[in-house]
Amino acid sequence: MPIIYHENHRLFEIRTARASYLFGVNDAGTLQHLYWGEPIHAEEAAELLKSRSHSSFDAAVDRETEEYGGWGGASYAEPGLKATFADGVRDVRLIYCGYTIEGADEDGEELAVHLEDAQYALRVELRYKPIHRHDLIERRAILRNGETSPVRIEQVMAALWSVGRLPDYRLTHVTGRWAGEYQLRSAPLTEGKKVLESRRGFTGPHANPWFALDDGSASETAGRVWFGALAWSGNWKLALERTTFGGIRIAGGVNDFDGAFALAEGETYASPVFVGGFAAGGFGDMSRKLHRYQREEIQPTRAPRKVLYNSWEATEFAVNVRDQLALAERAAKLGVERYVVDDGWFGERHSDRAGLGDWHVNAEKFPNGLEELIGAVKEQGMEFGLWVEPESVNPDSELFRRHPDWIYRFPTRDGTQLRNQYLLNLGKPEVKAFVLAFMTELLSNHDISFIKWDMNRTVTEPGGGESGADETASVWIRHVEHLYEIWAELRARFPHVEFETCAGGGARIDLGILRYADQAWISDNTDARDRLSIQEGFTYAYSPSVMMCWVTEAPNGFNGRSLPLSYRFHSAMMGGLGIGADIGRWSAEEMEAAARYVGVYKEIRHLIAEGDQYRLASLRESNIAAYQYVDADGGEAVVFAFLQAQSFGGTERRLRLRGLVPDALYEVRGDDGSPGFVRHGSTLMHLGVPLALRGDDVSWLLRVKRVDATAAN
Ligand code: GLA
Numbered sequence: 001m002p003i004i005y006h007e008n009h010r011l012f013e014i015r016t017a018r019a020s021y022l023f024g025v026n027d028a029g030t031l032q033h034l035y036w037g038e039p040i041h042a043e044e045a046a047e048l049l050k051s052r053s054h055s056s057f058d059a060a061v062d063r064e065t066e067e068y069g070g071w072g073g074a075s076y077a078e079p080g081l082k083a084t085f086a087d088g089v090r091d092v093r094l095i096y097c098g099y100t101i102e103g104a105d106e107d108g109e110e111l112a113v114h115l116e117d118a119q120y121a122l123r124v125e126l127r128y129k130p131i132h133r134h135d136l137i138e139r140r141a142i143l144r145n146g147e148t149s150p151v152r153i154e155q156v157m158a159a160l161w162s163v164g165r166l167p168d169y170r171l172t173h174v175t176g177r178w179a180g181e182y183q184l185r186s187a188p189l190t191e192g193k194k195v196l197e198s199r200r201g202f203t204g205p206h207a208n209p210w211f212a213l214d215d216g217s218a219s220e221t222a223g224r225v226w227f228g229a230l231a232w233s234g235n236w237k238l239a240l241e242r243t244t245f246g247g248i249r250i251a252g253g254v255n256d257f258d259g260a261f262a263l264a265e266g267e268t269y270a271s272p273v274f275v276g277g278f279a280a281g282g283f284g285d286m287s288r289k290l291h292r293y294q295r296e297e298i299q300p301t302r303a304p305r306k307v308l309y310n311s312w313e314a315t316e317f318a319v320n321v322r323d324q325l326a327l328a329e330r331a332a333k334l335g336v337e338r339y340v341v342d343d344g345w346f347g348e349r350h351s352d353r354a355g356l357g358d359w360h361v362n363a364e365k366f367p368n369g370l371e372e373l374i375g376a377v378k379e380q381g382m383e384f385g386l387w388v389e390p391e392s393v394n395p396d397s398e399l400f401r402r403h404p405d406w407i408y409r410f411p412t413r414d415g416t417q418l419r420n421q422y423l424l425n426l427g428k429p430e431v432k433a434f435v436l437a438f439m440t441e442l443l444s445n446h447d448i449s450f451i452k453w454d455m456n457r458t459v460t461e462p463g464g465g466e467s468g469a470d471e472t473a474s475v476w477i478r479h480v481e482h483l484y485e486i487w488a489e490l491r492a493r494f495p496h497v498e499f500e501t502c503a504g505g506g507a508r509i510d511l512g513i514l515r516y517a518d519q520a521w522i523s524d525n526t527d528a529r530d531r532l533s534i535q536e537g538f539t540y541a542y543s544p545s546v547m548m549c550w551v552t553e554a555p556n557g558f559n560g561r562s563l564p565l566s567y568r569f570h571s572a573m574m575g576g577l578g579i580g581a582d583i584g585r586w587s588a589e590e591m592e593a594a595a596r597y598v599g600v601y602k603e604i605r606h607l608i609a610e611g612d613q614y615r616l617a618s619l620r621e622s623n624i625a626a627y628q629y630v631d632a633d634g635g636e637a638v639v640f641a642f643l644q645a646q647s648f649g650g651t652e653r654r655l656r657l658r659g660l661v662p663d664a665l666y667e668v669r670g671d672d673g674s675p676g677f678v679r680h681g682s683t684l685m686h687l688g689v690p691l692a693l694r695g696d697d698v699s700w701l702l703r704v705k706r707v708d709a710t711a712a713n
Pocket of ligand 1: 456502524
């Protein structure tokens with residue numbers, strides 16, 4: 001029974017494996033948040049359930065921690081709901097009017113708390129779905145307009161989270177930009193508001209809808225951390241507000257900026273899911289909860305990622321069947337399982353200036369159609385995959401010449417071109433139908449097992465192009481809803497096809513798109529050292545099981561840095577392994593070494609896909625980065641370690657492992673041919689493993705396997 005209503009105190013208790021979440025209805029009828037943290041006896045928190053006033057200037061202090069509230073009355077904190085009724089009233093007073101519990105067991109129970117405005121038939125249903133074993137709660141808000149006229153919705157958050165009073169608050173989040181995504185930041189929150197958001201039409205590389213909050217003392221391995229992630233791939237907002245009375249509230253949902261829309265009579269709006277959780281064991285504990293949740297509840301498939309080859313960095317737009325056949329032959333020799341042709345195979349796509357929108361195979365590049373290549377790829381035991389960017393159009397394309405009115409545009413303005421392209425208004429039913437139709441044709445006519453779905457520009461001039469029309473700003477919402485519907489439909493029509501989310505690298509990754517995408521391209525930056533920090537930041541919120549990483553050329557184009565092949569492989573083996581180098585130029589020795597790494601990867605990838613990840617050391621703190629992946633019962637692990645630069649002769653370093661069985665015996669062995677040794681789990685975790693790293697930019701892969709009698713049984 002994870003959800004209990006304590007009638008005598010009007011108190012709701014949501015219980016997960018290692019956390020309690022409590023709120024109730026106070027004497028003023030306000031739905032008040034009470035507690036979130038380690039399990040406690042719920043009824044003993046009832047003493048907190050009371051309205052509080054400080055002065056006429058702060059007449060309703062309890063509303064700063066309102067479980068969900070409208071903008072109305074004496075409430076000034078970031079609201080859950082802001083609306084204007086048809087008669088011009090702009091005051092929302094949500095009154096508690098009951099609850100229902102659906103489902104029966106630990107995995108299926110869901111609480112709906114019903115609120116309604118005091119005068120108007122505007123109803124809000126707050127939904128809470130505990131994900132018991134992961135200590136998470138999925139929340140969302142559902143609005144229903146029972147009025148006989150439309151209500152203008154100016155802000156509707158998926159959830160408001162409050163964290164009980166801490167002496168201090170520290171926010172951890174990610175920031176970045178193209179080719180530099182998922183950079184971690186941590187900073188204290190003083191009184192006021194900190195907003196993380198996207199106004200660009202997609203999730204964006206500059207921020208990601210995930211937060212972690214602690215009192216400033218939590219570490220990777222210890223301390224209390226509260227966190228949440230919003231499942232939305234369009235404009236989003238997380239507002240973290242620390243009040244002068246010491247409370248903190250995190251409001252999250254679709255961004256209200258330019259986001260007002262009319263909710264018609266009888267209409268319903270359901271917010272995206274905002275999942276929140278509590279971890280008592282530091283940031284590592286937090287990430288592992290999120291990873292398991294994604295693997296078990298979100299990801300459409302759970303199998304380890306296939307080793308792929310992608311020809312983008314090798315050929316860019318100069319795609320032709322002869323070169324592709326040669327690359328495919330080389331890829332097969334490396335043990336690649338999925339061969340992917342990137343941009344440049346269609347229409348008049350010889351550069352980024354033309355062809356987007358014309359999704360037919362270029363006959364000059366493939367005189368015998370795609371089948372010649374697909375046949376060869378399959379004959380060599382690989383699957384075939386293809387790149388598409390369905391939401392975009394180049395002005396120089398047949399599609400744009402036929403449908404210039406399909407793009408986002410305001411009637412009196414020229415549209416802004418970014419990367420020489422416009423964005424299609426996917427909210428239009430005819431555009432949605434077009435995308436679904438050409439994708440269906442593509443996947444029906446060719447033996448394609450994988451689609452990399454890209455989006456290479458932000459939204460600008462978000463209008464439908466019609467003049468005078470009261471263009472409701474919900475174009476922002478419709479784009480995302482239609483995108484999700486298209487992906488859902490394609491997955492239903494082609495269940496054997498896997499999908500990758502990509503947006504100029506990692507600009508559209510969130511728990512919304514990850515319900516449809518099997519894997520994610522997290523950055524166009526393939527420099528294996530930069531990748532360590534991008535990948536590390538990514539894993540704070542997202543699972544390594546979906547994180548695609550390629551081995552590319554040395555020197556790498558981004559920084560001009562030359563890293564050894566071993567380093568490039570080790571860095572890329574920490575997620576879904578891909579190869580994106582011009583392997584036509586690799587020497588016999590490089591080919592042989594690469595094939596060996598691919599072989600090792602296939603032996604350990606079940607740990608990447610299903611294991612628990614421990615971040616052992618970070619380049620943010622020292623010149624060593626190390627990450628470990630362990631299976632559920634601590635029977636097997638793999639460790640990747642990287643030394644950035646050695647100086648002053650160096651001293652012997654030891655790396656303490658985690659997640660092993662203390663009394664079990666493990667064999668530890670590198671992939672560099674050095675002799676292995678046997679130690680107890682306790683020794684490996686507390687005394688540590690001597691790190692055999694010397695030099696600059698060197699790396700080590702360590703395999704740890706239980707070898708005692710219990711393991712053999
Ligand atoms: C984006 C992607 C790249 C590649 C190019 C092709 O930048 O992130 O991986 O597919 O587009 O134009």
